[in-house]
Amino acid sequence: MDKIKIIGGRPLTGQIRISGAKNAALPLMCASLLTNEPLILKNLPQLADVFTLGSVLSHLGVKTTYKGEAVGDHQATFHAQGPILPEAPYDLVRKMRASVLVLGPLVARLGYAKVSLPGGCAIGSRPVDIHLKGLEALGTDITLEDGYVIAQAKNGLKGAEFSFPTITVTGTENILMAAVLAQGTTRLLNCAVEPEVTDLARCLQTMGAKIEGIGTPILTITGVSSLHGTSYSVLPDRIETGTYAMAAGITGGEIELISTNLDLIPTASQTLEMMGMSFKKTDQGFIAKGPSRRLQAAEIVTDPYPGFATDLQAQIMALACVAEGVSFITETIFENRFMHVPELARMGADITIKGNTAIIKGTQHLKGAPVMATDLRASVSLVLAALSSSEETMVNRVYHLDRGYEELENKLSACGAIIERVREGSTHDISETAQTFKAAG
Ligand code: EPU
Secondary structure (H helix, E strand, O other), rough: EEEEEEOOOOOOOOEEEEEEEEHHHHHHHHHHHHHHEEEEEOOOOOOOHHHHHHHHHHHHHOOOEOOOOOOOOEEEEEEEEOOOOEEHHHHHHOOHHHHHHHHHHHHHHHOOOEOOOOOEEOOOOOOHHHHHHHHHOOOOEEEEEEEEEEEEEEOOOEEEEEEOOOOOOHHHHHHHHHHOOOOOOOEEEEEOOOHHOOOOOOHHHHHEEEEEEEHHHHHHHHEEOOOOOOEEEEEEOOHHHHHHHHHHHHHHHHHEEEEEOOHHHHHHHHHHHOOOOOEEEOOEEEEEEEEOOOOEOEEEEEOOOOOOOOOHHHHHHHHHHHHEEEEEOOOOOOOOOHHHHHHHHHHOOEEEEEEEEEEEEOEEEEEEOEEOOOOOHHHHHHHHHHHHHOOEEEEOOOOOHHHHOOHHHHHOOOOOOEEEEEEEOOOOOOOHHHHHHHOOO
């Protein structure tokens, strides 16, 4: 299995082009099931999760073609001309929870779907009960059989009012995709307002859907009998944006993040400013600058958008580990999202967990260590921690990073990071590269 070796301790400077958002791309790809015309998605990130969902869609009968070489230049066409299969089996769905996003579109298009339950997940139990209640509200009969959800709307979906009992991102996306083809009007209350939900709603509008209230917690959808194809550009990845901004912060560097937007990370940028970072908008995006002295401790509580994103919690914890003072990080979205804590501790971090709060006493320097994590954001927090340490760190289980960070090593090494993927069986030692960098000053 591939690993990533990092020797940090140097300020990162340069430019990083932000890719299209993984969590926008996935529901947008599923929206292709709603029409028999092609859906072209531009700025589609080349990520393991995108290809995994691509194979679920191909299995269902969606013709998929990818093209483009460079970051930002990738695009794909998804053409669900038919016949479309209604069944997404366990082998495919188990690899990625977001495959449950085929459920709403399949019921809307075919009146029937059989989709494997996504099962457990490293960041908590993550049920899909609310997705199912939403579909029931629109007239779907739901049964659970041998780990499969069987959803049937014999007379088609009917518009209704449904209030999400908890804010759910993919839940909102699933029910929204079902409602656009339902007969009559649907009112969805307490919807997630994450930019990825908004991006999906805008794409659906360009496909002919009638949606009001986009970007607010109340969506009103007037069902239409069919949607048409379109060409749509995926919004920039706000989590990747926040992660690389933090790479500038933790190394005391200065990185211009291009093809993105500071407004996508409102609470994270405010928090980072309080920790000593500064931001400046530019024509292409914005510059994230680390503090000239040490980062300062912070108090952070994760919340649905526009609050502090749970998907940036692990990363900011890496910064808190080297900040001056005691930081408090409270995770309110997922019950088991502190798997990075023991790994950060291996690097010398001082972290105590009390309930859903991590208390971090900042230390001046982290040590290098072999580390591994069990989810995507936890893994990248270890990369950030490693970038701050002048010793060598080996991050194992790189496949987590490949799920959500396009060209991570290339983007970081373009800013001066000493980072290298060690392929299984490879003997090359990056300490040689580090020596060359040192010799070059
Ligand atoms: N929940 C339920 N029942 C449901 C659905 C959700 O109890 O039917 C609970 C969850 O267990 C959780 C809370 O509601 O406690 C919010 O979860 P949500 O449904 O919003 O999460 P999600 O839609 O499964 C998406 C992202 C996650 C991100 C969360 C929160 C995608 C594909 N995934 O997940 O992204 O953490 O929203 O913002 O959009 C990641 O990219 O690393 C990632 C995990």
